[in-house]
Amino acid sequence: MPSTKKTLHFMCSALATALSVGVMGYCMSTQWATMTMECTQIGSSFSDGTAVITLELFVGILNRNFCPSFGGQNSFQVIPKLVETGVTSVVLHALVLCLLALCLLFSACSILISLYNSVSNPYETYMGPVGVYVCSALSACLSVVVLIIFVVNVNVTSMAEDLVKKFSPDADLRNKSSEMKLGYYLVILYTLLSLLAIALIYMYDHAAYTHRREQQRPTEDAPKEIMMY
Numbered sequence: 331m332p333s334t335k336k337t338l339h340f341m342c343s344a345l346a347t348a349l350s351v352g353v354m355g356y357c358m359s360t361q362w363a364t365m366t367m368e369c370t371q372i373g374s375s376f377s378d379g380t381a382v383i384t385l386e387l388f389v390g391i392l393n394r395n396f397c398p399s400f401g402g403q404n405s406f407q408v409i410p411k412l413v414e415t416g417v418t419s420v421v422l423h424a425l426v427l428c429l430l431a432l433c434l435l436f437s438a439c440s441i442l443i444s445l446y447n448s449v450s451n452p453y454e455t456y457m458g459p460v461g462v463y464v465c466s467a468l469s470a471c472l473s474v475v476v477l478i479i480f481v482v483n484v485n486v487t488s489m490a491e492d493l494v495k496k497f498s499p500d501a502d503l504r505n506k507s508s509e510m511k512l513g514y515y516l517v518i519l520y521t522l523l524s525l526l527a528i529a530l531i532y533m534y535d536h537a538a539y540t541h542r543r544e545q546q547r548p549t550e551d552a553p554k555e556i557m558m559y
Contacts, residue, residue, distance in 0.1 A: 337448045339534035343462060343527040344444035350469070350523035351437050357516035358387050358430060362480065364511060365490040367503040369397035381494045381503065385484075386513065387427065392494060398501045406493070415492035422483040429476045433469045433520070440465035440527060459535045463528055470524040473517050484508050 362385055369379035379396030385408065392404045409427075412420035443461040483489055491503045 336534055339530050340444045340448035340462075343466075343530040344441045344448065346523050346527040346530065347437050347440045347444065347466065347469075350520045350527070351434060351441070353516050353523065354430065354434060354437070354520045357513040357520070360513040360516075361386055361511040362513040363484050364509045365484060366507050366509075367490060367494065368505045369394065369494070369498070370502045370504075371398040371500065379501075381498070381501065383490055383493055384511075387430075390493070392497055394494075394498060397494070397498055402497075404497050411493060411496060412489065414496060415489070419483060419487050419489035419492065422479055422487065423489075426476050426480050426483070429472045429479070433472050433476070436465045436469040436472070437524065440469065440524075444527070444531070459531045462531045466524045466527045470521045470528075473521045473524070477514070477517055480514065481510070484510075 365383045365385065367381045369381045379394070379398060379401075381395075381397045382393045384391045384393070388408055390406050390408050390411070392406065393401075394403070395401045408423060409420065412423055440462050443457060443465065446457060447459070447462075485508055490506055490508075494501055494503055
């Protein structure tokens with residue numbers, strides 16, 4: 331049976347990872363970004379309208395105010411609408427979704443390995459602390475990649491302009507600005523919780539290694555009086 335200290339560390343690691351999964355689940359259902367653009371009639375130099383896109387991972391809302399003539403609100407499914415706009419934006423967005431799914435998968439593996447270690451002493455290396463390190467580290471790294479890809483897709487590509495033009499083909503868009511919302515920042519919290527799971531296991535693993543080294547201290551460290559006999 332594992333020691334109480336080991337059980338506590340692995341249970342806390344499983345709890346931290348479970349919290350990260352809950353955070354990820356919520357962030358995937360809430361707003362990630364808002365993109366605002368000035369909107370005019372093609373050929374006009376006077377900007378009198380705006381177009382605002384509120385983007386979640388699966389759905390989005392476009393609010394047009396005199397863009398280019400009258401306002402309106404349109405809801406849309408993100409992936410199908412991006413397929414109509416171009417290759418780059420839809421590939422990057424689909425990559426974000428795939429990486430988030432992998433994050434959840436690796437987090438689930440980390441939870442299972444942690445719970446297994448909390449009630450047993452597995453001899454298999456990959457089912458011990460190394461398994462938690464690998465799964466949680468992959469979750470953290472992939473979530474950072476998600477943050478980078480999403481920002482690039484929002485700020486660098488023409489995703490926002492292409493989405494607006496699908497509803498207002500004669501609109502001339504300029505001065506795009508973007509703001510990251512709660513869903514995006516919750517991914518950072520997910521990353522930190524994954525790193526916390528690693529830190530908890532490392533604390534136990536390091537303490538256990540130090541304890542083993544002390545028990546296996548070479549005989550030359552023993553007092554000379556004892557070694558004479």
